[in-house]
Amino acid sequence: MINFVNISKTFTVKRQKIKALQHVSLQISDGDIFGVIGFSGAGKSTLLRMVNALEIPTEGRMEVDGRDINALDFSELRKVRKKIGMIFQEFNLLESKSVYDNVAIPLILNHVDKKLIQKRVTELLSFVELSDKALAYPSQLSGGQKQRIGIARALANNPSILLCDEATSALDPETTESILQLLKRINKKLNITILIVTHEIHVIQSICNRVAVMEHGSVVETGTVLEVFSNPQQNMTKRFVQTVIPDEIPPSIVETLHDDVRNYRLLKIRFLGNNAKRNIVYYINTHYKVETNILFASVNELQQTVLGIFIVQVIGDDSEINQVISYIERNKIQWQEVVL
Amino acid sequence: MIELGVPNSRLILAAEQTIYMVFVSLGIGTLIAVLLSVVLVLTNPGGILKNKYIYVVVNTVVNVIRSIPFIILMVFILPLTKMIVGTRIGTTAALVPLVVFIAPYLTRLFENSILEVNKGIIEAAQAMGASYFEIVRYFLLPEARGSLILSVTTGTIGLIGATAMAGAIGAGGVGDLALTYGYERLNFPLMLFTVVILIVFVQSIQTVGNYFSTKVRKH
Numbered sequence: 199m200i201n202f203v204n205i206s207k208t209f210t211v212k213r214q215k216i217k218a219l220q221h222v223s224l225q226i227s228d229g230d231i232f233g234v235i236g237f238s239g240a241g242k243s244t245l246l247r248m249v250n251a252l253e254i255p256t257e258g259r260m261e262v263d264g265r266d267i268n269a270l271d272f273s274e275l276r277k278v279r280k281k282i283g284m285i286f287q288e289f290n291l292l293e294s295k296s297v298y299d300n301v302a303i304p305l306i307l308n309h310v311d312k313k314l315i316q317k318r319v320t321e322l323l324s325f326v327e328l329s330d331k332a333l334a335y336p337s338q339l340s341g342g343q344k345q346r347i348g349i350a351r352a353l354a355n356n357p358s359i360l361l362c363d364e365a366t367s368a369l370d371p372e373t374t375e376s377i378l379q380l381l382k383r384i385n386k387k388l389n390i391t392i393l394i395v396t397h398e399i400h401v402i403q404s405i406c407n408r409v410a411v412m413e414h415g416s417v418v419e420t421g422t423v424l425e426v427f428s429n430p431q432q433n434m435t436k437r438f439v440q441t442v443i444p445d446e447i448p449p450s451i452v453e454t455l456h457d458d459v460r461n462y463r464l465l466k467i468r469f470l471g472n473n474a475k476r477n478i479v480y481y482i483n484t485h486y487k488v489e490t491n492i493l494f495a496s497v498n499e500l501q502q503t504v505l506g507i508f509i510v511q512v513i514g515d516d517s518e519i520n521q522v523i524s525y526i527e528r529n530k531i532q533w534q535e536v537v538l
Numbered sequence: 539m540i541e542l543g544v545p546n547s548r549l550i551l552a553a554e555q556t557i558y559m560v561f562v563s564l565g566i567g568t569l570i571a572v573l574l575s576v577v578l579v580l581t582n583p584g585g586i587l588k589n590k591y592i593y594v595v596v597n598t599v600v601n602v603i604r605s606i607p608f609i610i611l612m613v614f615i616l617p618l619t620k621m622i623v624g625t626r627i628g629t630t631a632a633l634v635p636l637v638v639f640i641a642p643y644l645t646r647l648f649e650n651s652i653l654e655v656n657k658g659i660i661e662a663a664q665a666m667g668a669s670y671f672e673i674v675r676y677f678l679l680p681e682a683r684g685s686l687i688l689s690v691t692t693g694t695i696g697l698i699g700a701t702a703m704a705g706a707i708g709a710g711g712v713g714d715l716a717l718t719y720g721y722e723r724l725n726f727p728l729m730l731f732t733v734v735i736l737i738v739f740v741q742s743i744q745t746v747g748n749y750f751s752t753k754v755r756k757h
Contacts, residue, residue: 250664250665252661252664252665272669275667276667276668276669277667278667279664279665279666279667280666280667282665284662284665284666286658286661286662288656288658290656290658290659290661290662292659292677292680292681293681294680294681294683294684294754294755295680303666303676304666304667306676307666307667307668307672307676308667351666361665
């Protein structure tokens with residue numbers, strides 16, 4: 199359990215105060231893959247560094263497994279840090295050491311017996327599928343391979359938490375996907391809580407179960423990925439979500455609508471989970487004196503739940519259209535009127 | 539064989555004196571410089587053990603000593619030399635000013651080498667729960683190794699130059715040989731010979747330094 203309690207952080211740069219974090223409160227439960235998203239400068243990395251006390255809050259309390267991490271003395275803090283793995287955008291591997299030695303370093307720092315180190319490193323390299331690279335040096339590896347080594351290193355001391363600082367931002371889409379699948383496997387198989395900060399919404403979409411959206415040092419929206427993605431509240435969140443789950447009528451169709459002189463209304467309907475399986479549109483067409491025209495549709499899967507978004511042009515008398523709307527409301531389906 | 543006008547034993551002795559002065563002072567100077575450069579890097583304003591007072595003191599001492607030309611430094615610290623080795627003259631006495639000369643020089647070079655290490659490495663080390671000593675031992679120094687070797691090479695060559703002046707306090711060496719026998723007795727062949735020897739010596743050190751630096755960097 200990671201608990202940010204009203205955390206604020208102010209940096210003073212050239213006598214100017216910069217508020218990097220402002221009263222952030224968040225709870226991350228064991229077993230979560232928690233994503234924090236925001237543009238650069240939103241304070242995400244500062245937030246992440248609070249967890250292992252690489253940054254110290256100016257205000258508020260940082261709790262990890264119930265302990266105030268900033269109240270620990272240095273040797274206690276070092277023990278806690280050994281149980282919190284961390285990976286980085288730029289990997290931060292030692293260029294002067296082989297892959298084997300890079301993965302072994304946390305074990306050496308933990309005074310593990312040499313034979314056990316060898317066993318553990320072999321195990322870790324096979325877990326990240328890079329057993330054949332043990333004797334290679336980081337400069338001989340691709341970005342994706344470097345991040346796998348970074349992950350192996352972070353897992354060496356069997357941490358309970360893994361912090362990912364823009365871990366996929368320097369990677370191409372395909373490599374990103376394979377690293378994300380690896381993180382998912384770590385979460386499920388090793389039961390490690392993962393905290394990810396990123397500016398890439400698809401990272402959140404593909405592996406996180408919970409998300410917090412940050413802007414100017416504050417958390418503006420938080421919830422399960424399903425809640426936030428299916429019904430984003432803040433403009434900031436909407437902008438992010440729209441890039442992976444579009445929900446607007448394509449411009450060329452908007453143009454033809456301008457010439458449409460019939461009486462119509464545009465309804466944006468969101469189906470979630472089982473709702474998506476019911477044939478609402480068919481029902482409307484057969485039970486009401488209206489004509490329906492689907493102008494936009496998208497179906498996405500989030501956390502094994504289907505999210506469908508349709509924009510339907512309902513053509514007919516006002517009274518009939520109102521009946522259609524009340525039918526939709528009776529079925530507890532989320533809808534919104536689209537105004538061009 | 540060209541007649542050099544001095545017995546071979548004199549030549550060998552001079553070479554031995556130079557090698558002795560260079561490598562002993564280099565060894566001691568390197569140890570001191572590693573320590574001081576690490577202190578500078580850790581305590582500097584962006585360092586992980588930021589400490590204005592220690593940083594300013596060490597930084598100033600290094601700058602002050604570096605401002606003094608070696609020939610002056612040598613006679614200026616004669617009392618210190620006397621205190622440490624019990625005599626003001628001779629090859630061993632020259633070690634004291636040579637160390638005092640080379641340690642701050644190497645400190646500066648090492649400081650730059652260590653500062654080149656990516657800040658992210660230090661952050662990774664801290665995140666692993668490394669102590670300050672472990673950060674230096676397992677992260678900073680190994681990562682800076684290639685650059686540190688080149689710094690030692692530059693320092694060694696600087697030292698060879700300095701030993702030539704050590705003749706002023708009776709330390710002997712190749713430089714002294716060139717001055718007393720080559721210059722004062724107008725023995726041009728000997729002068730030429732020592733210059734060639736010094737060039738070969740410096741070239742070899744640079745080549746060896748480059749070789750090892752590249753070897754540890756290139757993977």
